[in-house]
Amino acid sequence: MGQVLSLIKDYFGFLFVLICLGLILFYIYSDRNRPKINLRDIQAFKHFRREVDLTVEAGKRLHVSLGRGNINDLQGGAAFIGLSILDCCARAASNSDRPPVTTSGDGVLTILSQDTLQSAYHTLATEQRYDPTNARLTGLTPMAYAAGTMPTIHDEHVSANIFAGHLGSEIALMTEASERSRSLSVAGTDSIPAQAVLYATSDEPLLGEELYAAGAYLGAGPAHLASLRMQDILRWVLILIMVIGAILKLLGILP
Amino acid sequence: MKKILPIANAIIAVISGLFVLLGYFFPKVFGGIQSVLIGWAIILAAFALLLGIFNLAMVHWKKIGAEGPSNINSIVLLISLIITMIVVSFSGPTGSWSLWIFNTFQLPVEISLIAVLAVILVYAGARLLSRRPKWYTGLFLVTVLIVLIGSVPLFFIGEIAPLNALRGWLAQVPAVAGARGLLLGVALGTVATGLRILMGVDRPYGG
Numbered sequence: 001m002g003q004v005l006s007l008i009k010d011y012f013g014f015l016f017v018l019i020c021l022g023l024i025l026f027y028i029y030s031d032r033n034r035p036k037i038n039l040r041d042i043q044a045f046k047h048f049r050r051e052v053d054l055t056v057e058a059g060k061r062l063h064v065s066l067g068r069g070n071i072n073d074l075q076g077g078a079a080f081i082g083l084s085i086l087d088c089c090a091r092a093a094s095n096s097d098r099p100p101v102t103t104s105g106d107g108v109l110t111i112l113s114q115d116t117l118q119s120a121y122h123t124l125a126t127e128q129r130y131d132p133t134n135a136r137l138t139g140l141t142p143m144a145y146a147a148g149t150m151p152t153i154h155d156e157h158v159s160a161n162i163f164a165g166h167l168g169s170e171i172a173l174m175t176e177a178s179e180r181s182r183s184l185s186v187a188g189t190d191s192i193p194a195q196a197v198l199y200a201t202s203d204e205p206l207l208g209e210e211l212y213a214a215g216a217y218l219g220a221g222p223a224h225l226a227s228l229r230m231q232d233i234l235r236w237v238l239i240l241i242m243v244i245g246a247i248l249k250l251l252g253i254l255p
Numbered sequence: 256m257k258k259i260l261p262i263a264n265a266i267i268a269v270i271s272g273l274f275v276l277l278g279y280f281f282p283k284v285f286g287g288i289q290s291v292l293i294g295w296a297i298i299l300a301a302f303a304l305l306l307g308i309f310n311l312a313m314v315h316w317k318k319i320g321a322e323g324p325s326n327i328n329s330i331v332l333l334i335s336l337i338i339t340m341i342v343v344s345f346s347g348p349t350g351s352w353s354l355w356i357f358n359t360f361q362l363p364v365e366i367s368l369i370a371v372l373a374v375i376l377v378y379a380g381a382r383l384l385s386r387r388p389k390w391y392t393g394l395f396l397v398t399v400l401i402v403l404i405g406s407v408p409l410f411f412i413g414e415i416a417p418l419n420a421l422r423g424w425l426a427q428v429p430a431v432a433g434a435r436g437l438l439l440g441v442a443l444g445t446v447a448t449g450l451r452i453l454m455g456v457d458r459p460y461g462g
Contacts, residue, residue: 011280013279013280014280014281016446017276017280017446017450020446020447020450021450021454024447024450024451024454070300072293072296072297072300074445077441077444077445077448077449078441078445080448080452080457080459081444081448083457083459084457084459087459106303106304106307107300107302107303107304107305107306107307107308108299108300108303108304110303110306110307110310111303111306111307112459112460114310115459115460116459119261119458132310132313133310133313133314133317135310136310136311136314137307137308137310137311138311140304141361141365143364143365143368143369144361144365146368147364147368148311151328169372169376170368170372172372172375172376172379173368173371173372173375176375176379190441190445192434192437192438195437197376199395200376200379200380200383200395201375201376201379207437208436208437208440208441209437209440209441209443209444211444212440212441212443212444212445212447212448213444215457220457221456223451223454223456223457224451227447227448227450227451228447230447231440231443231444231447234443235439235440235443238439
């Protein structure tokens with residue numbers, strides 16, 4: 001018994017990843033014939049979808065800010081969500097006179113955003129619209145990134161900004177620029193202090209795991225919906241484990 | 256070829272990702288290949304940075320050609336970039352001239368932006384009630400005020416002990432509980448994102 005417990009303890013992380021993978025695969029398979037899955041209403045995505053349509057009609061531009069997360073690090077998770085959003089935006093705004101512009105604060109992220117844009121245009125057979133300067137590196141330090149991104153928000157006919165990636169408190173400078181240029185700002189980040197800042201400064205803040213639901217809400221595919229359901233289930237499991245743990249500790253059963 | 260390349264990209268990315276992930280759980284078996292792959296990733300990231308700087312220069316070169324008030328900014332940026340690159344390549348990254356450029360230009364500008372950020376946050380806090388007139392906005396602002404007043408001694412009054420205690424409780428109990436809840440959501444989201452990339456569903460590498 002002790003050996004089994006020790007093995008579980010050693011490989012719990014691997015087991016957890018396998019459970020997550022199993023749940024995602026299960027939901028992709030089980031939901032493949034379901035016509036529609038109802039999602040909780042998130043105002044930010046609702047407003048953003050509407051703004052994308054208005055942007056295309058008005059011949060304006062979308063701006064996707066991917067932050068400065070290094071993809072070799074934990075911060076890369078939020079940056080990858082930003083890239084999924086960029087892909088959705090590039091497809092949705094493919095008819096617009098002005099293609100979406102993206103800013104990032106990391107060299108790898110800049111190249112990945114160029115690849116994402118090129119791939120989206122290639123799929124839509126509109127490769128001639130691809131311009132590598134629409135995916136930009138604007139600064140490598142937090143403040144340099146904010147300072148480099150603000151002119152893009154001000155000067156390039158942007159009507160909606162989505163900030164999705166690893167961003168710190170400097171995001172307030174960019175949401176303020178968005179406010180001044182009267183464009184919508186939808187913002188989510190993996191940094192907890194920055195989320196508090198976003199609550200006060202952004203039109204539509206995405207708090208906690210809402211950022212990671214972006215793909216499911218913007219129609220990025222069944223895998224995004226399946227992973228959202230996996231997150232919901234595991235969140236409840238974790239809550240249950242924590243509550244049971246707290247009760248057992250109160251009763252003196254746990255040390 | 257146009258079809259083979261994206262598939263090959265995806266296979267390479269998925270296999271590399273799997274080896275790196277397995278390296279964390281089974282370091283004795285996959286630790287070696289994991290460190291080799293991470294080493295390669297770091298070298299590629301350095302080249303990506305150079306390409307990113309080239310991209311930055313291209314964007315501003317294009318802006319110089321276009322009419323508008325941002326022309327001057329772009330000219331200043333390109334001249335600064337060239338001068339900095341020349342100085343740093345002769346003086347070295349920690350040379351006295353390189354440090355002079357950093358301490359004289361970069362540091363004061365960034366500190367000024369932090370000061371502007373403080374003003375923006377105060378202004379945003381004051382504007383919050385009109386932007387989101389909800390009860391939890393009031394709670395947010397009251398909490399901010401308690402934490403601010405409880406953090407510093409006031410003129411003529413000094414420290415207010417009950418406010419100090421309340422600030423400590425707010426920072427250690429509800430704030431930590433909320434932050435942990437948010438972090439759990441972020442962690443689950445990160446795992447889901449990583450798994451989608453490992454499954455080859457999300458391909459941000461042009462696949």
